Amino acid sequence: MPYIALARTRLAVPRSMFAALPYFALLLVALALPLAGQEYWTVIATRAAIYWVLVSGLNLVVGFAGQLAIGYVALLTLGAYTASVLVERAGVHPFLALAAAAVVGAMAGVVVGLPALRLRTFYFAMTTLGFATIVTQVALAWTGVTGGGIGVPGPSLAAPFDTAQGFYLLCIALAAACTWMTLNAANSRFGRSLVAIRDAEVAAEACGVAKARLLMLVFLFSGALAGIAGGLFATLQSYITPDAFTFDLSVLFFIAILIGGRGSVLGPLLATLLLTALPEFAAPLVAWSTFLYAALLLVIVLLVPGGIADVLDFRSRRALPSGRAVVPRIQLLPALLSYGVSRDDLTLRGIALSFGAVRAIDGLDLDLRPGEVHGLIGPNGSGKTTTLNAICGFAVPQSGTVRIGGTTLPLGAAPRRAAAGIGRTFQTPRIVGEASVIDNVMIGGTILGRATLIETLLTLPRHRREEAALRDRAMTALRLVGLEALAAIRADRLQHSELRFVEIARALMPTPRFLLLDEPAAGLSAIEIERLGQLVVAISRQGTGVLLVEHHADLIFAVCDRVTVLNLGQTLASGTPAEIQAHRDVVEAYLGR
Amino acid sequence: MAADALLHVEALDAGYGKIGVLHRVDLIVRPAEIVALLGPNGAGKTTLLRALSGLLPWTAGDATFAGSSLRGADPRACARAGLVHVVEGHRVFTQLSVTDNLALAAYDLPRGERSARIEDALQVFPEIAAKHTEKGGALSGGQQQMLAVAQGLVRRPRLLLLDEPSAGLSPVLVDRVLLVLARLRDAGTAVLLVEQLVEKSLAVADRVYALAQGRIVLNAPAQAPGLAARLERAYLGVAA
């Protein structure tokens, strides 16, 4: 297969070298710009660099985490006024004032971001919009501090940054640093988790992603960058009034990210440069610029939701070989799963859960043993998936206990299940379609990471070590399920059956003690179901306890050590496959008599 | 065989996004017959009904109703042609009165004809006729199911697609609804019935199809000898 060869060469050459080329090219152009002797162009480029300092942080919020923060001009305003007022009215050193602007920006970033934990898309967008309106009104009316409509002078920096060129180089250096840091964050468990929150939130939680903590960190970071950008912006403007911070700026920042493409760093960078420079090429366009941005936004949203990054992604247009078959390599299992001596059962006792007046589960007992495959079957609405959700913390029972050995797991609290040793797959695969297959599998290893966000941003040794180990392990998991040739491919290009196996690989990443599979055979061909069955049995023989929810009765009876039949939220029967098949009530329940 | 068919489905494929649910489904319903569509969970029964009534686009194959193709027809066009789908889960409008629920089913009929149609539909179910001013939300589950079926009857369908009318009903009410189906058939209406209750369906149906994993695995007269055993095998995933 030429396809595998292709994937191998791609891995053999350090990918980062190729990927870094456009950034170095841009940096070279930026450094050469002052040599052109056009001072006006240097000013425009300075502005673009400052905008990028803000947009690079916002990109993590909007492009990666998918939070629609459309009022970020508010943070630019806060940073600008903080720096200007501190220098002008309190005589603080300009660099200290910039640092203060970063702190104020970070705090405001958290204030703006906090509602994102509870509010959905439009509501959150509206709160950021409201925040932007309020900040402008305060800047206008608080004349004693901000100077109101008259304004306040921006901070002037000390030599060598007091000239246009010196200031430009400072901004370029900062912009380059921001690019580097956000790239580091993007290619880490932080970046992958953010994208997972955006596109597959439930799966992210099942993998142990702590959404609240992660989002707050990102809002903190992007707020700090926005505050710094504000301080620099005030210096560039040399005099600021509330008029300088129109909502049009917010629109520019936001649209730059969407045009650039979500989940990309290069795309939004190019789009920021483009949108900043565009009105300069044609003076008549200035009045129409926001109109054009809006038109562009509409076109992008409706026609190319992936933005520039998608258009430039030639690799994803190359055809994949057809007629692919998934062939797991069971012999690789010991390399991935190895357990200590712990032989604790997962026990459910008296679980009862109702949705309103409907009793979904009614006093259920269940024991999962390490090394066994336990089948869970029953007619529609008998409570199979609800049982699985109760174990995983996605549904909160009104009463009952879930224990592993002697440890009682808190009911609910889904993001803590991964650390407790419970992994799962979903009825319809929850996959990040825009991320590569291997990135999707690496999301499963989120809880293995220890490096902090700072270590990641600065790519310190611990982060690099962890990242390499995680990638290795993910590759092993992909080899195990027979999908290593597709590791670098965007996941949304895979067939449905392949996604099922990607989900299993992802769930195996943190060495779960119990693996819960929700209808893994749905949509698979007969031969794929057979291979799935072999894989499931092999996983259990490694010491994992497997819970298999399935409609395919033949698969259940072929691979399970024990089977529990649910009906109307209660155990109808439990025993070996042979006992269940002979059980008259089961057949009756299935045939609805 | 197909010449006298009211509904003729040929090699139909349909699904949600990437997930194919139905694979080359062939099925025929003739005028004035009750056809039961049985099968285990997740076999694709609801998906098939949705594909036929225009609620779900299909990916391959064809289906004709009364001689014209259903390709690209939306639910409104289907209903106008006389193919009416009563969806699962007795989803009536809880904030509207029983009469208004029925009036909406007659939305694009002439105003004069509307009240007559509503009267007719209510006559079939005296239980809800007595409550015709009450809100849909005030009805019991069984009454809501009757209202849902009555909504379908307002259209005077040539073919009625019924998705699990027995769900959540007491045995007495199930018999009541199935009796209505038998009367409809005698009056010339064809019915395609999706059910979990196998024995009760067989008692009222003329023919039966079984669907498993998106494929038709059984097609037989409802009174065929040994049908129960064949169905049992079909449910466990083995072609009967």
Added chain:
Amino acid sequence: MLASIIASGLALGAVYALIGITYNVMFAASRVMSFTAGQLGMLGGVFGALFVGRLGVPGPVGLVLTLAACAAVGVLTEIIAVRPVLASLEKHLYVLSTLAAALLIQQLTAIEWSTEPQPFPRLLGLGSGILDEKFWLPVLACAAVIGGLEWMYRRTLVGRAFIAIAEDNFAARALGLPERRLRMASFALAGAVAGLAGFSSGQLLLAFFANGAMLNFYGFVPVALGGLGNNRGAVLGGLALGLFQQAANFTVGGVFASVLVFTVFIVVLLAAPQGLFGAPAVRRV
């Protein structure tokens, strides 16, 4: 001072309530919250000033023309920004597509009309001081809209079809209701409601392109307070907001009034995402 607070508070509150109803009417038929709601309100003022003020059309005719123009813009929003998104798999993109549509409307107005507030002509010449028509016209408009909507929902089949689509879109479609036509009709209706809000408050808010963004936010607060889809909640929330804002304006000044309103808004959203008066029952399944 109390009389001024009540007069201007009720007037602005009525405008906010009407924009809240605009959000609700669009949402009911499409499950989409549209950023064009406030812009349509702004257009009501601009079209009114254009027809009645600049072109000298008689008041009632100007009102009809304004409502028709706003209804048309509402339908246009549905066609370019809502329908394509509902047809795609990523329905949440409506936030961005309607934001783009709103910006297009706002910028076009700024360029083709004016970036400065323009006067709005006196319509009836009735009342003065706190009984001036500019204070009671919006209240009258709000009462008329509420009465009209109640009549439509209770007495007409179209109104019942709107209720049906709002409660269970899938069942309504299965029943053969013309879902797309009803959705367009509801966007036309929403446009007219917002247009009426802008027209009736023209003398108070003037014909100003930036009113759109302001109304977008202040019109959304009643929706958040009253619960999504709850028109009575929107009216109560709108009037409460207007009175609260004006009272704060007169007593502690504009800055703190804005900050207070925003704080209350955030606190309510976080503490009671369903609104203070509760949203209608969530759809089953």
